[in-house]
Amino acid sequence: MAITNGSEGIVANTEVAHKTRLRVEPEGEPAFEVHQRFRYPQLAVPGVGSHVSVRYDPDDHDNIMIDNSESAVLATMSTKTGLDLGGLMSTIRDTKADHPGDRQAMQHALLASLGQGTAGFGSPLTTPGAAPSGGADPIGQLERLAELHASGGLTDAEFSAAKARILADG
Numbered sequence: 001m002a003i004t005n006g007s008e009g010i011v012a013n014t015e016v017a018h019k020t021r022l023r024v025e026p027e028g029e030p031a032f033e034v035h036q037r038f039r040y041p042q043l044a045v046p047g048v049g050s051h052v053s054v055r056y057d058p059d060d061h062d063n064i065m066i067d068n069s070e071s072a073v074l075a076t077m078s079t080k081t082g083l084d085l086g087g088l089m090s091t092i093r094d095t096k097a098d099h100p101g102d103r104q105a106m107q108h109a110l111l112a113s114l115g116q117g118t119a120g121f122g123s124p125l126t127t128p129g130a131a132p133s134g135g136a137d138p139i140g141q142l143e144r145l146a147e148l149h150a151s152g153g154l155t156d157a158e159f160s161a162a163k164a165r166i167l168a169d170g
Contacts, residue, residue, distance in 0.1 A: 003039065012150050014042040024054060024064070032061050040066070043146035047139070085147075088113055092153050106153060141166045 006013040020038045025031040034056075046052055053072035057063035070089070091113040092106070099105035142163065149159040 002042070011042055011146075015039040016042055016045055018045060020046075022052070022054065022064070024056065024061070026056075029058075034061060034064050036062070036064065038066050041068075041146075041150075044143060089151060092148075092151050096152065103155075110148075110153065138166050138169070 001017040002014055003017060004014045008014075017037050017039050020036060022034045022036075022038075023031060024034060040046065053067040053069075053075065055065050055067045071086075088110070091109050095102075095106050095109040145154070145159065145162050145166065148154045149156075154162065
């Protein structure tokens, strides 16, 4: 089931409800499983084996919710990707404040933050001489792309073009 809040044309306004089985492994407590319907952002529905942060009542394990706070999502994604996503988000915020609307400045700041070389505007985010990303995980690429789009790092047009490129390669 899809739930849209606000304008229907904006992908970030849509969530998807899925019946989900979660294995919760709290520190210092025994693990437990929960079977419930949870809402996820349309482009960030976790798959089997994914990690998500949750909040729950220790006295009632059925009283549980997905923790979608920025810090929880960044911690989970940082663990999953090995990237410092908190630092990346900080770079995005700082660059937006220092160079409002300057896409070239944003691109250079992101490339520098990711440890990448330079790339021309609109080209894939790869270092010169790097192997093509044909063998890369397209789902992971789409998730990272959706995060950049949601954070304001990419316009709708840039997001659509990059998504089409990933789907065509994958």
